[in-house]
Amino acid sequence: MSVQEKVMTRPSDRxxxxxxxxxxxxxxxxxxxxxxxxxxxRQGKAPFHISGIGHEAIQVAQGFAMRKGHDxxxxxxxxxxxxxxxxxxxxxxxxxLLGKEGDVFSRGRxxxxxxxxxxxxxxxxxxxxxxxxxxxxxxxxxSQLQGKDEVVVVGFGxxxxxxxxxxxxxxxxxxxxxxxxxxxxxNQYAISVHVKKQMPVxxxxxxxxxxxIRGVIVDGNDLLACYDVMVExxxxxxxxxxxxxxxxKTYRPVPHSTADDDRSYRSREEVEQWKKRDPILLYEKYxxxxxxxxxxxxxxxxxQVMQEVDDAVDFALHQPYPPVESAAEGVxxxxxxxxxxxxxxxxx
Amino acid sequence: MAxxxxxxxxxxxxxxxxxxxxxxxxxxxxxGPRGGVFRATQGLYEKFGPERVIDTPLAELSIVxxxxxxxxxxxxxxxxxxxxxxxxxxxxxIVNEVARYRYRSNGAWTVPMIxxxxxxxxxxxxxxxxxxxxxxxxxxxxxxxxxPSTPKDIVGLLRSAAQAPDPVLFFExxxxxxxxxxxxxxxxxxxxxxxxxIKRAGDDITVVSxxxxxxxxxxxxxxxAETDGIQAEVIDLRTLFPPDLDLIYESVRKTGxxxxxxxxxxxxGWGAEIAARIAEDMFEWLDAPVMRLAGPDVPAVxxxxxxxxxxxxxxxxxxxxxxxxxxx
Numbered sequence: 001m002s003v004q005e006k007v008m009t010r011p012s013d014r015x016x017x018x019x020x021x022x023x024x025x026x027x028x029x030x031x032x033x034x035x036x037x038x039x040x041x042r043q044g045k046a047p048f049h050i051s052g053i054g055h056e057a058i059q060v061a062q063g064f065a066m067r068k069g070h071d072x073x074x075x076x077x078x079x080x081x082x083x084x085x086x087x088x089x090x091x092x093x094x095x096x097l098l099g100k101e102g103d104v105f106s107r108g109r110x111x112x113x114x115x116x117x118x119x120x121x122x123x124x125x126x127x128x129x130x131x132x133x134x135x136x137x138x139x140x141x142x143s144q145l146q147g148k149d150e151v152v153v154v155g156f157g158x159x160x161x162x163x164x165x166x167x168x169x170x171x172x173x174x175x176x177x178x179x180x181x182x183x184x185x186x187n188q189y190a191i192s193v194h195v196k197k198q199m200p201v202x203x204x205x206x207x208x209x210x211x212x213i214r215g216v217i218v219d220g221n222d223l224l225a226c227y228d229v230m231v232e233x234x235x236x237x238x239x240x241x242x243x244x245x246x247x248x249k250t251y252r253p254v255p256h257s258t259a260d261d262d263r264s265y266r267s268r269e270e271v272e273q274w275k276k277r278d279p280i281l282l283y284e285k286y287x288x289x290x291x292x293x294x295x296x297x298x299x300x301x302x303x304q305v306m307q308e309v310d311d312a313v314d315f316a317l318h319q320p321y322p323p324v325e326s327a328a329e330g331v332x333x334x335x336x337x338x339x340x341x342x343x344x345x346x347x348x
Numbered sequence: 349m350a351x352x353x354x355x356x357x358x359x360x361x362x363x364x365x366x367x368x369x370x371x372x373x374x375x376x377x378x379x380g381p382r383g384g385v386f387r388a389t390q391g392l393y394e395k396f397g398p399e400r401v402i403d404t405p406l407a408e409l410s411i412v413x414x415x416x417x418x419x420x421x422x423x424x425x426x427x428x429x430x431x432x433x434x435x436x437x438x439x440x441x442i443v444n445e446v447a448r449y450r451y452r453s454n455g456a457w458t459v460p461m462i463x464x465x466x467x468x469x470x471x472x473x474x475x476x477x478x479x480x481x482x483x484x485x486x487x488x489x490x491x492x493x494x495x496p497s498t499p500k501d502i503v504g505l506l507r508s509a510a511q512a513p514d515p516v517l518f519f520e521x522x523x524x525x526x527x528x529x530x531x532x533x534x535x536x537x538x539x540x541x542x543x544x545x546i547k548r549a550g551d552d553i554t555v556v557s558x559x560x561x562x563x564x565x566x567x568x569x570x571x572x573a574e575t576d577g578i579q580a581e582v583i584d585l586r587t588l589f590p591p592d593l594d595l596i597y598e599s600v601r602k603t604g605x606x607x608x609x610x611x612x613x614x615x616x617g618w619g620a621e622i623a624a625r626i627a628e629d630m631f632e633w634l635d636a637p638v639m640r641l642a643g644p645d646v647p648a649v650x651x652x653x654x655x656x657x658x659x660x661x662x663x664x665x666x667x668x669x670x671x672x673x674x675x676x
Binding site for chain 1: 399404405407409413415416418419420421422423441444445448449452454455456457458489490492508511512513514538540541543590591592595596597625629
């Protein structure tokens with residue numbers, strides 16, 4: 001099995017105009033929502049935000065390659081765009097950002113971008129990176145054993161591939177070939193540490209060979225290239241043809257999070273260079289060349305997006321926090337075969 | 349009524365649970381045709397096949413994590429960690445993931461699974477086949493932690509654990525696997541999680557224990573009754589979390605004196621929490637300081653036979669400590 005397979009078919013050729021423009025809409029929506037989250041943080045209204053800016057191409061691609069509500073997503077914490085496509089609303093994103101009542105991810109318990117939305121099979125994510133990968137293998141194994149045609153997509157950054165969880169997950173995937181797609185958004189920096197100090201091989205996808213699974217590298221800023229790769233990977237998995245490790249090469253043009261300052265570890269010139277390859281710019285160019293987008297249409301999309309963003313912000317800012325008592329609840333579920341000793345007072 | 353060893357109790361109950369609930373899978377190292385290194389899963393593979401009795405790669409982290417994933421998608425996994433000493437690669441998955449899924453998703457995602465692990469010394473297992481690791485996990489909200497020590501309790505608690513909507517750590521003392529025999533009722537029963545048990549009644553002092561030291565404490569109590577006429581009440585916690593403080597307090601009201609015995613080392617052991625609770629809640633009932641007898645604070649049980657004997661809180665040491673408490 002080769003490490004890097006050339007993509008022979010182009011599923012993107014089958015996308016109709018409406019789908020192409022929908023993808024554009026989600027890219028812009030994710031970007032503008034994300035930018036507003038940064039602003040809310042700088043205004044002191046949001047304690048924290050971790051961004052998906054610059055990663056929208058692969059995120060939108062994977063979202064469109066999946067069957068909504070049927071396939072499973074173990075998200076990367078930057079997967080704002082994917083979550084929006086799979087059914088999380090901008091209002092829900094903002095409620096989570098602010099830790100408000102109605103936060104569907106965790107009811108104010110987790111930091112923002114720790115997505116969880118069961119109706120969309122988006123599984124709760126934690127902060128220790130890569131823990132989700134072997135869990136995703138477990139879900140995929142269960143699908144396989146039950147003969148379901150679900151596919152599991154699991155996202156992460158390249159830094160996380162140094163964790164043992166990654167290697168154990170790929171090892172299992174290589175042994176059992178469950179329907180899973182590993183998607184690495186390689187933005188070249190794990191906070192400040194460059195990928196060259198992260199791994200001894202050139203590509204994350206090179207590692208697939210060691211586990212006898214398919215590895216594919218794609219330009220992570222090229223939406224349609226990402227879509228083709230993701231559709232192929234997802235459908236192969238669905239057909240029982242085994243897992244794929246997709247590596248989307250991209251860049252994070254913003255700091256790691258609102259708590260980071262990237263000026264200490266990379267030049268402004270480097271960042272500016274990459275901004276010229278912004279996935280939204282590239283896609284706009286494509287759509288314009290195909291005659292699907294012009295300045296007027298662009299402004300229209302932006303207007304619609306900003307209405308959604310404004311609505312979400314306005315809504316979330318005016319929502320209450322969850323009652324403090326709720327923080328003590330829900331550690332265990334009801335169970336008729338547990339006898340909680342009366343004298344055992346939980347400190348909560 | 350059948351007489352079984354602890355090991356038979358584990359094995360037969362796993363068999364029964366798998367028969368009753370088709371969503372149960374057993375997974376771990378060597379659990380398949382080999383039947384587990386202790387034979388706790390013997391016969392399961394032959395009966396249920398490789399799809400329900402899964403021999404895993406030698407990778408504890410993912411035994412737990414893959415189990416977690418299966419629990420999200422229709423299964424109730426029973427994961428075996430071959431020796432509790434090897435649970436630490438899975439520590440992050442257990443503590444940060446398994447235990448927190450329900451809380452961090454506000455109840456949307458839950459993890460009904462059991463993690464079984466043989467623990468404890470007395471088998472010449474040295475530093476890495478003898479550890480008691482329970483206190484690392486009793487500290488973590490979101491986990492039920494069980495450590496039954498008799499066949500009857502193993503059967504009853506494993507049946508309950510296999511129905512729990514939340515993760516259960518099920519610790520089995522490996523020295524007791526073949527050593528302890530006991531009667532198991534023929535009729536079906538369950539033992540609720542969180543319910544302790546008085547294994548020996550007495551009025552003079554209270555001894556709280558679990559695991560191998562529970563059996564040693566009973567031996568010591570019988571001896572002390574014979575030699576000194578002191579009647580110790582020996583309480584088996586069975587469930588470490590949540591601990592049955594009701595039962596302990598009821599006994600302390602009667603005796604005013606309590607000794608906690610465990611094999612895990614003293615400092616930060618589960619006995620520390622029990623002692624603190626008794627001190628806080630039962631101060632006025634106490635006629636003596638709450639005492640503890642536990643393994644020494646060295647990094648696990650050393651190998652050479654005299655070392656192992658030195659480490660383990662066996663009956664003679666417990667008897668001496670009980671006498672000290674009674675005479676206080």
